Amino acid sequence: MxxxxxxxxxxxxxxxxxxxxxxxxxxxxxxxxxxxxxxxxxxxxxxxxxxxxxxxxxxxxxxxxxxxxxxxxxxxxxxxxxxxxxxxxxxxxxxxxxxxxxxxxxxxxxxxxxxxxxxxxxGNNTASKHVAPSVALIIGIVSPVLIIVSLALVAMVIVYRRRKSKLVVKCPENADELQTLIPEGLQEEVKKHYVLNGMTALSREDGKSIVVLGKFGNSVSSTSRCILEGFAKQKQWTTMEFRYTDIPCTVEENTIMFVYGWFGLWNDDPCSIEKVRNACQELTHLLGRIPNVKIIIGMRSDHLKKYHLEIDEATKDLFHIEINLDSEDVHKDAEHLKYFNEKIKKTCVKSECACNDLKFDMFRNGCDKAIIGIPLKVNVLAKYHDLIHGYVDNRDLLKTMTDHFTALENETEKKHVYGWIMYICLKGKYARSENVDEALIQNMKFGITARSFDENSDELNRYVRMRNSDKRNNISPQDAQYVFWHPFIYICAFHYLYKKDPDAVISYCNIDAIVQLVRPEGVSKTYLEVSADSPRVARFNERMQQKGLVDEYKNHPLIKTTAKDSHMGSCILV
Structure with a gap:
């Protein structure tokens, strides 16, 4: 823990x-x-x-x-x-x-x-000793005080409103204004106090690393990047961003790093424990060897809860300081409601629109409430405003998006967009510098060519964009990887494709997606996962044997082993 x-x-x-x-x-x-x-x-x-x-x-x-x-x-x-x-x-x-x-x-x-x-x-935990005054005395004392306090509050609110544009937020370490270090124009809802808390934690002498936790869609990556950029700007440090499987051997002094993708980009791979342990050890060694290095770990809270016992005692200090985005209270609900109104309600100019029937409480009580954060729900329905009617009907964001891809397949004028979306879903990513998989395109009848990929297409940009880390590192469009703008959109495309043609997914989809999102029948699955029957499990086993990956994934629930009661090793099943 x-x-x-x-x-x-x-x-x-x-x-x-x-x-x-x-x-x-x-x-x-x-x-x-x-x-x-x-x-x-x-x-x-x-x-x-x-x-x-x-x-x-x-x-x-x-x-x-x-x-x-x-x-x-x-x-x-x-x-x-x-x-x-x-x-x-x-x-x-x-x-x-x-x-x-x-x-x-x-x-x-x-x-x-x-x-x-x-x-x-x-400390001193003794209750105050006093003689209870009479009711009349209480009223006589409290009434004038309440009037004075009320007038003072009104006056302070007036002063606050008049001077709001001149507020200066100071950090005790120096005169930098932390608020100005937080990027503006964010695409996701990011609470500034979480960013300030993260920056302050890293400024402490013992704050070498923090972990930003939140459920899927609770702005974990956006909050982590705001902390990264704000701290780097404040300290004039260098920033780095990479997956937990791509940790560099060394870094320069005065570097702050954001490490993401823990246990899997889309969902957890039950057999990723050893990779996570190795990554934790590598990060711990970097902190021990190189002065002035800070680390931000962005991780889904349900993954840490599931696997925390598997993290070595020697690396637990990486997770000592948490910025937890999952806490719920009245104040946070008010902020979510404001974001909901700004992103969805106020942007609609139609007098008769399904968004008139969309209520904020639907986000809190839907089928997806346990796993999907409210910020992601707002962002998805703001980006795909025409899907709001579907969400109002079923209160299930995954089903709403899956139904959308079904409809997209039948839109003749968007065939190339549909083809590229499904191609990237099966491959996991696309880069112009790589040859397209002609055999896959032909087998799946996608009807696309390398020349038809247009990263500037508004229609394609609704789903696909340059990978954030490539954009931050100024990778050229030719060499950059193009992925879905959020892992959840990828999962929706995967669910659609698996429902449409499960055999094709088992045969052609990238291995990472299958081990993260597919479980055999009889094994409990989460909201984000799909089930595979025995013939498809067998087909996947054959594919893994051909690739020489059976030993690496021998304890994954999809991989059949001869010893039914074999030790589960580094693989965690629930």
Whole structure:
């Protein structure tokens, strides 16, 4: 299990004075005198506060860095012995070192909502002693105070609105304005406080690496790249971006790296564990050998949850600091709703459009809610606005896109676009510098040629674009690889093609996609995976034998072995 916390961005708004700052940041509902220190009292308070929590957030009662106690609903995280969780001014969980001379300090790994077992983490946790005043006295005192506070808040809001364009966000390390380092015009929803938290975490002396976690479509890559670019701009460092299987042997000093594609580009390959271990070891060695190197790991949260026990103890420090994008709360829902309205509702000029029937709650309650993040759902339906009616009907983004590819096949004027989409799906990528697979094109009747590929075509660009890392590294259009603009769109194309012609997929599709997205009948599969019957499993075995890959994938559920009870080795099945 990773050891994680969300770092306080330690930035302050210049115009907020000390008294006003405390007033703005105060949670009038959550402040308490003391925190519960027994299982029964903790669970009782959690039950009372249950209505305030939602998604993955759970009840916490923690101190802040001033010793004040707060009750809040946040996502729990794991800490190591000797560490105490505390709330930052922004309501996220950070940690401080416990006074180990006290016998009730944590001495082993634990979860943040179990902190009540370690009273030393609360410091002075004695409830205030006071004589209860009369109701009349309370009213006499509180009423004028509330009026004054309300007037002060109104005045501060007015000042804030007038001076909004002049806000200066300062980092304590230097005078750089971190906000200006975050790229504008982003294609995905990226929360700036996550970017600021990541940049601040990497600026710490012990912050050599961070892991950005989130479910599929929760802007993991976009957030990671914003942290990468912002930190590099702030420090004047060099940036690098590569898959976990392509880690360089060495890098220059003053380099920050973004490592992506863990366990598989589209889904997890159950037999990728050894590659992941090797990659973790290589990154750890780079950090140990070369000064001034930072690493950002972008990873799906469900993959880390599934495989965390397989990560070697020696490399666990790579995952010590988490920026978790999956936490849900009222504030985040409001941000998602704003993004939804800006990207979909406000851009539509039709008076009678299916988007009028699309409600934000549909994103939270659909068939795809467990695996697909809301930002991706918004981006897909914003890009393919004409598919909104389908999503309203079935609340399933994968089915909506699969049905779209079915319709695209029958559009005569877009035959070349359809052909290239399916060709790239089977091959996994396309580069002009590589010869096209003429046999595949003929067998599948795609009707395309190398000359018909036009990377500037608006229709093709709806699905395919230059690989991000190639674009960042200024690779020429001739040598660059062209891929689907998001892995999810690739998966949708794969599902469509597998439904249309499963034998062709098993026979011709790239091996990586099959081992990541296909499971044999009888083995549980996820929302993103498809099932193969016995004849197709046998056909895939023959293909792997011809390629000499049976030994490498001998423990994959698709590969039959003679010993039915053979040891599963580095392959994890669920």
């Amino acid at each position: 990773p050891f994680g916390f969300s770092c306080h961005n330690q930035c302050s708004l210049e115009f907020i004075k000390s008294t006003g700052e405390d007033l703005i940041k105060m949670d009038l509902v959550g402040n308490v005198d003391s925190c519960p220190v027994t299982t029964d009292t903790w669970e009782a308070r959690a039950m009372i506060k249950q209505s305030d929590c939602g998604g993955q957030s759970v009840y916490h009662c923690l101190s802040d860095n001033k010793g004040r106690k707060w009750e809040k609903c946040v996502e729990k995280t794991q800490l190591i012995g000797g560490q105490c969780p505390i709330f930052t001014d922004d309501g996220y969980i950070d940690w401080k070192q416990c006074n180990t001379s006290m016998p009730t300090c944590p001495n082993s790994t634990y979860i943040s909502d179990e902190v009540y077992k370690y009273p030393a983490c609360f």
